Amino acid sequence: MGVLDTLKRLFAEQRTQTPASPASPPATDPVPSAGIGPTSMSPGPAVAELPRIGVAEPVCPHCGSMLEKMPGRKKKCPDCGEFIYVRTRPQDRVRVLVTGSQAQEIEGQWDVHHGYQSLSKRDTRSLTPDELWGQCNRDLLEHAKAGDWGLYRNTRLHMANIVHREGRLRQALQTYLEVCYLDLNGPCNVGGLQEHPELLEEYPPFRPDDVFLAPGVLAWVVEATRAMKLDDAGLASEFFEAASHPHSALSLPVSPQQAWPALLTALSEKQA
Numbered sequence: 273m274g275v276l277d278t279l280k281r282l283f284a285e286q287r288t289q290t291p292a293s294p295a296s297p298p299a300t301d302p303v304p305s306a307g308i309g310p311t312s313m314s315p316g317p318a319v320a321e322l323p324r325i326g327v328a329e330p331v332c333p334h335c336g337s338m339l340e341k342m343p344g345r346k347k348k349c350p351d352c353g354e355f356i357y358v359r360t361r362p363q364d365r366v367r368v369l370v371t372g373s374q375a376q377e378i379e380g381q382w383d384v385h386h387g388y389q390s391l392s393k394r395d396t397r398s399l400t401p402d403e404l405w406g407q408c409n410r411d412l413l414e415h416a417k418a419g420d421w422g423l424y425r426n427t428r429l430h431m432a433n434i435v436h437r438e439g440r441l442r443q444a445l446q447t448y449l450e451v452c453y454l455d456l457n458g459p460c461n462v463g464g465l466q467e468h469p470e471l472l473e474e475y476p477p478f479r480p481d482d483v484f485l486a487p488g489v490l491a492w493v494v495e496a497t498r499a500m501k502l503d504d505a506g507l508a509s510e511f512f513e514a515a516s517h518p519h520s521a522l523s524l525p526v527s528p529q530q531a532w533p534a535l536l537t538a539l540s541e542k543q544a
């Protein structure tokens with residue numbers, strides 16, 4: 273079977289089903305590419321221009337009452353009883369206190385920060401969820417063919433957000449975990465470098481020594497883990513299930529076994 277067939281099977285994941293079975297045969301070699309000019313992971317459309325949400329002081333974002341100290345994680349306001357969430361703003365990386373809906377808004381900003389843009393250049397806001405899902409699957413295939421693994425990762429994150437908004441908690445968690453796993457492999461956009469094999473050695477598609485775990489994605493993993501009442505062992509099993517297929521199908525340099533301790537550490541810091 274050709275690499276493209278493998279990719280098509282890999283990406284034929286249905287929104288209404290659990291993620292693709294890890295039983296599919298792995299690709300045997302890295303995906304060839306025919307991109308257009310070297311690109312690097314772009315910061316996306318001007319995230320700096322988006323509104324800065326939340327309060328950086330120990331003040332309830334609901335009722336404005338002063339808190340004893342800056343909470344490190346979600347807590348109830350002692351005055352109004354509403355939940356206060358702690359998030360990191362993409363614009364300035366400042367930890368802020370927000371309401372539940374503001375927390376979702378910040379997650380959307382992280383999405384923009386990571387530059388999700390459909391290849392079709394259509395305004396994806398006008399698409400139905402099914403159309404958007406299909407568009408994402410087509411984008412995945414194109415990014416993989418081109419070797420633009422940063423964009424590929426962004427599309428997976430977008431898909432995680434879609435199922436999360438629909439309340440498909442387990443599928444969302446698995447897809448967020450897959451995004452974390454991709455991040456721990458340092459995905460880069462190397463479309464266009466395929467005609468310059470000498471450069472590919474210098475600029476490999478995955479660079480595990482240059483990794484970034486997005487705070488917004490980690491926050492969703494923490495929340496989904498709590499909602500599903502998973503302990504570390506339960507979360508580990510979700511992670512290994514989510515990571516095994518991309519590991520073999522995309523020939524990722526960092527194995528799930530190598531990636532898990534780093535992710536667990538990052539998640540523990542997030543929960544602290």
Ligand SMILES: [Zn+2]
Nearest residue numbers: 332335349352
């Ligand atoms: Zn309050």
